[in-house]
Amino acid sequence: MDARFERLQELLQRAQRGDKAAYGTFLSEVCPLIKQKIQLTLGDLLDSDDIAQECLIGIHRSLATYDPSKPLKPWILGVTRHKIADYFRVLARRGETELRETDFPVTNQESSTNPETEGPQRDALRSALQHLPQDQRRALELTKISGLSCREASLKEGIKEAAFRKRISRAYETLRKRVEKDLESNFGE
Amino acid sequence: MANDRNKLIETLVADLKPVQPHRPPWVRTGIWFILVVVSTVMISYAVQDFRPNFWDHLVQFPRFNIELISGTAWTLTLFYVIFASNVPGEKVSASANRLGTILLAVFVGSIVAGFVIESPEASRTGARPLCDLEVLIYGSGALAGFLFLLRKGILGSSNWDRWRIGLSTGLISALTMQLACMYDPWHALLFHYGPTLILALLGGYAIHLMKKYQSQKARLTRLDN
Numbered sequence: 001m002d003a004r005f006e007r008l009q010e011l012l013q014r015a016q017r018g019d020k021a022a023y024g025t026f027l028s029e030v031c032p033l034i035k036q037k038i039q040l041t042l043g044d045l046l047d048s049d050d051i052a053q054e055c056l057i058g059i060h061r062s063l064a065t066y067d068p069s070k071p072l073k074p075w076i077l078g079v080t081r082h083k084i085a086d087y088f089r090v091l092a093r094r095g096e097t098e099l100r101e102t103d104f105p106v107t108n109q110e111s112s113t114n115p116e117t118e119g120p121q122r123d124a125l126r127s128a129l130q131h132l133p134q135d136q137r138r139a140l141e142l143t144k145i146s147g148l149s150c151r152e153a154s155l156k157e158g159i160k161e162a163a164f165r166k167r168i169s170r171a172y173e174t175l176r177k178r179v180e181k182d183l184e185s186n187f188g189e
Numbered sequence: 190m191a192n193d194r195n196k197l198i199e200t201l202v203a204d205l206k207p208v209q210p211h212r213p214p215w216v217r218t219g220i221w222f223i224l225v226v227v228s229t230v231m232i233s234y235a236v237q238d239f240r241p242n243f244w245d246h247l248v249q250f251p252r253f254n255i256e257l258i259s260g261t262a263w264t265l266t267l268f269y270v271i272f273a274s275n276v277p278g279e280k281v282s283a284s285a286n287r288l289g290t291i292l293l294a295v296f297v298g299s300i301v302a303g304f305v306i307e308s309p310e311a312s313r314t315g316a317r318p319l320c321d322l323e324v325l326i327y328g329s330g331a332l333a334g335f336l337f338l339l340r341k342g343i344l345g346s347s348n349w350d351r352w353r354i355g356l357s358t359g360l361i362s363a364l365t366m367q368l369a370c371m372y373d374p375w376h377a378l379l380f381h382y383g384p385t386l387i388l389a390l391l392g393g394y395a396i397h398l399m400k401k402y403q404s405q406k407a408r409l410t411r412l413d414n
Contacts (some may be wrong), residue, residue, distance in 0.1 A: 015335075018207030027198045051196050060201045061342065064208040065276045078277025 002073075004029075009072040027056055034080055041179060042084075054083045081179075088176035090112060091169075131178055136171035139164060211343065214273035221338075222268055225361050226333045232327060233362070233369050240315020243368040250309050253372075257300035262316060262362045265294040267357040268305055271335075274345030300382070303374040311373035322372040329364035332392050341383040348393075355392020359385030 013024035034051040042048075058079040066075050103176060129137050142153035154164035192272045210219065234240075246253050266289040302308075317323065335354045338344045345353070363381045370381065 015205065016208050016210060018205065020202050020205050022200060023205050024202045027201060031194060031198070040253050049194070053194060055200060056194075056197060062277055063205075064342070067210055067276070074278030075276075076278070078279070082277065156272070188201060 331358035354390035359388030
């Protein structure tokens with residue numbers, strides 16, 4: 001097993017016994033790993049900081065469910081998968097009802113300032129979108145990459161705004177299912 | 190953003206209490222299964238004796254035997270999935286999923302077969318006047334136990350889990366009633382297995398309300414903080 005995960009496993013076991021210092025170190029070390037994983041899987045499509053923090057809350061709530069005799073990586077991935085799925089569900093629901101442009105940061109204004117991660121993130125976003133059906137992919141490209149509002153994009157596509165939002169909602173649902181399958185690879189490497 | 194994260198970590202660390210790691214899902218499944226079965230059988234026996242010829246029926250009619258065994262085994266797999274789905278990263282293997290599907294098919298098939306192939310003769314021997322209500326009451330007791338475990342964070346609560354919880358609690362009391370009450374395939378379908386579906390709906394809705402209440406409470410707590 002990866003030495004880093006061995007160390008994290010030990011920290012988590014101490015945290016289960018109530019060691020606050022070990023718990024603080026564990027959360028501080030695991031958060032960037034989760035964030036990196038989300039960025040590598042989905043690029044800037046989601047707010048990785050926000051989800052990573054949700055994962056920390058998830059870890060806190062599920063602390064008792066970790067079995068010290070089992071590897072740590074699948075457990076953390078399980079928490080991350082749930083949180084990403086929840087996030088997609090919220091996005092999909094909003095896509096149908098109350099999509100606001102401010103909820104979706106436009107990705108051509110890079111949120112990341114680290115040039116080393118910008119390239120892989122953008123690639124990851126494009127790669128994630130590539131697997132969508134054409135109409136769904138175009139819906140996300142117009143809103144997330146070209147930065148159009150839903151209204152503008154629906155006019156451009158020649159469909160009703162409600163139908164366009166439904167399309168975005170379906171795109172997120174498709175992505176959620178795909179991410180649940182893909183999340184296992186390259187974690188913490 | 191880093192400040193937010195550090196603040197969150199500080200809050201979580203301050204909130205840390207020692208926890209006893211949960212037992213593996215199969216252990217929790219076994220304990221829960223035994224508790225539910227024993228309590229349901231004991232209470233239903235205390236209310237009224239089981240029908241006098243139930244043992245003869247079990248011995249003489251393999252179809253009836255298969256119905257009870259496959260139904261019980263399927264319920265056991267439902268319990269396992271409910272407990273396992275609470276553990277992040279714990280996956281129910283493909284073979285376990287297949288086994289569950291096969292058990293369900295055998296169970297439903299044997300109920301249907303009860304109308305056409307050799308089965309215990311339909312009679313009113315051992316009839317219980319309010320067997321449908323008994324199924325609902327015993328099932329509701331087990332459902333209340335599940336809700337308690339859910340509140341403690343020991344169970345999964347996905348949409349599928351909600352139906353599984355309601356269905357499995359009802360099935361245990363329905364299968365007990367197959368031994369305790371009169372034998373008649375139509376009576377079994379309407380008054381023993383029928384209420385199980387009501388419990389599935391009831392369980393699903395009760396858990397939906399509970400999760401809604403919990404998430405509202407959590408949101409208010411976050412706003413307060």
